Amino acid sequence: MSGHTSRLSLNFLRKKTQPDSLLDGDVTVEKFTKLTYSTPEDPWISSFLIQLVEFLTGRFPLERKFNQVLNSNKTPSLIWQELVEACGLKLNYDPKQLAKIPVNEPVIFIANHPFGVVDGMVMAFLAAQKFPKFKLLVNGVLCTDELLNNFFLPIDFGSNKKALQTNIQTRTLAIEKIKSGEPIVIFPAGGVATAPSCWKKAEDLEWKRFVVKLIHKAEATVIPIYFHGQNSRLFQMVSQFSQDLRLALLLFEVRNKMHKTLKIEIGNPITFKEMNSQTKKNDLLNFLYHQVFSLNKT
Numbered sequence: 001m002s003g004h005t006s007r008l009s010l011n012f013l014r015k016k017t018q019p020d021s022l023l024d025g026d027v028t029v030e031k032f033t034k035l036t037y038s039t040p041e042d043p044w045i046s047s048f049l050i051q052l053v054e055f056l057t058g059r060f061p062l063e064r065k066f067n068q069v070l071n072s073n074k075t076p077s078l079i080w081q082e083l084v085e086a087c088g089l090k091l092n093y094d095p096k097q098l099a100k101i102p103v104n105e106p107v108i109f110i111a112n113h114p115f116g117v118v119d120g121m122v123m124a125f126l127a128a129q130k131f132p133k134f135k136l137l138v139n140g141v142l143c144t145d146e147l148l149n150n151f152f153l154p155i156d157f158g159s160n161k162k163a164l165q166t167n168i169q170t171r172t173l174a175i176e177k178i179k180s181g182e183p184i185v186i187f188p189a190g191g192v193a194t195a196p197s198c199w200k201k202a203e204d205l206e207w208k209r210f211v212v213k214l215i216h217k218a219e220a221t222v223i224p225i226y227f228h229g230q231n232s233r234l235f236q237m238v239s240q241f242s243q244d245l246r247l248a249l250l251l252f253e254v255r256n257k258m259h260k261t262l263k264i265e266i267g268n269p270i271t272f273k274e275m276n277s278q279t280k281k282n283d284l285l286n287f288l289y290h291q292v293f294s295l296n297k298t
Helices: 044-056 061-072 077-084 095-099 118-127 159-178 210-218 231-240 244-247 250-255 272-278 281-295
Strands: 010-022 026-035 088-091 107-112 135-139 152-155 184-186 221-227 261-266
Touching: 026 061, 044 061, 044 244, 044 250, 061 250, 077 118, 107 118, 107 210, 107 281, 118 135, 118 184, 118 221, 118 244, 118 261, 118 272, 135 159, 152 159, 152 244, 159 184, 159 210, 210 281, 221 281, 231 244, 231 250, 244 250
Parallel strands: 088 261, 107 184, 107 221, 135 152, 135 184
Antiparallel strands: 010 026, 221 261
16 A cells, blocks of 8 residues: 555645626626646646646536635535535435534544545535534645635645644644644545555555544544445556556546445444543554444445
8 A cells, every 4th residue: 555645635726816707897806726636846747647637537617616615605614515515415324423422522533535535525524513613634735725724734745844844733733623622533544545456445545643642632532434435446546556647536536426325334432431441552543443444334
């Protein structure tokens, strides 16, 4: 599984403004957020390849839809419901499990990461059913939209000093936020699940230990969530040999899930006391991994 750069979700990059309509002689200007996994730091050939594949696989219609939702939103806490509805996603989960989530203590949502954009959106939607404010740990390249930034904490996957500073700040803020009552939503794998070879089932990347630190710092209750499914076979195949093509297909993986049903399992809350009594600190990550994947009942 090594060699795949972790990217959590689609990049909202290179904003621009464009006139939308004329009202009483005034120009109504709406924000336009470009959706692409290409970044300004990419070599030109990588940028060209990524944006070409995104164009050929339907980036522009998706881009228009997302911008319509972002510009029409009036209540920030409803943005995730609006995005889910705009994508026509049908979510199959037990709402009774949501009712079990405590609201007066630190809470961390964790899940497997099979899709990328879509499971991130759905995790935010589920968290928003219980909490008007929460923080989702995401790749820093995502954090360029003002509305969505209300919910984001950036992780920088670079190896320079700036990346280190960003990640230290995010980890500090995550601890502060959860202690102050804002839940944290995190995919411990970081990157999108990938098959070890072309025809095998996708597997989560190696889980990172930061979630364990968060739990112990805040003595948090954990909500395990499991998403059924995986990205397309084409995505799994190109992931074996091309990081650029892998990134370029992530918007396609949003489009091919639109107007479909996603099956989601929400586990019972796991209290800090329960985790302490059942596992040593060094084994907690494996314990949590088992709790999430044991929800796969089919």
